[in-house]
Structure formats: structure tokens, C-alpha cells
Amino acid sequence: MSRQHHYRRRSKEPADLDMTTFLNLMVVLVPFLLITAVFSRITIVELSLPTSAGGTAAQEASFRVEVIVREDGLQVSNGRAVIATLPKVGDEYDLARLSEFVVALKEGHPDKDDASVLLEPDIEYDHLIQVMDVVRSSVRPGEEEGETVRLALFTDIAIGDAP
Helix, strand or coil: CCCCCCCCCCCCCCCCCHHHHHHHHHHHHHHHHHHHHCCCCCCCCCCCCCCCCCCCCCHHHCEEEEEECCCCEEEECCCECCCEEEECCCCEECHHHHHHHHHHHHHHCCCEEEEEEEEECCCCHHHHHHHHHHHHHHEECCCCCCCEEEEEEECCCEECCCC
């Protein structure tokens, strides 16, 4: 007896892709990603960099706030001599005392808007930004509870290397 094998013929038609599940995922995922996207705001701070040309004698005699960021702390000078030294508290710079000191300097010289932030080598960039923020403005409690007021201090900042 001979056995006959019956082979089933497979259809050679291409299979249809069911895109319904994928489209359902996209309908949910796209709005979710658009809603949760973080739209960052870029802020540009205009800096006036010191020039290599020397100033006139009248400009040198005027008051200029200089904050020098050193490894061991902060120094505040008037352009000619150091008027305050603020050592680090723990491993952090004492930005609260710097803020109080800069506010007092602004009250003594309300017409001045320029200041310099000078850095020693190997000071982290984050420290520069924190010191610049303190020199540029101060946040004070407002008249109502929970209200804060931002005071503009020395908004024209120049950066450079510490002497």
C-alpha cells in the first residue's frame, strides 16, 4: 500500500498588518508627551566685560562693587581695598550675609548699577551663578503674608579673574 501525502498549499498572499493597536497607542502617547513637555525659558544676562585699556582718573576714583570668589570665602571690595571678608560656612559660601552686605552697599550708593564678580581659578561655575544672582537682586518679604518683593541691586555685572 502506498501512502499518499497530502500537502496543504499555503497561500502566498501577503498578510495584512493590523495597525489599530499601534494607532491607539499613538493617540494616547502623543497628547501625553505634548502636555508633559517642559518648555524651558532661556534667560540671557548681558555682561559688560572689562577692557584692557585703563580708565581715566575720574573713573578710577568712583565707587565700584567687586565681589571676589576665593576658595576659602568671599571678599567684597570697593575697587581699591577689601571692605568685607565673608568666610565659608561649612563647605558653602555665605550668600545670606553677602546679600545683606550688598543691599547695604546699594542703600549707600543708590545711583550705582555696576559691579564685578572676580573668580580664582578652579571655582565651580555654579558658585559664579549664585554670587551673580545675589549681586544682581535680592528677595525680601512683602507687606502681605507670603508675598515676596525682588529688589534690583547691581544689575550691570562684569566678570573676570581674581587678582
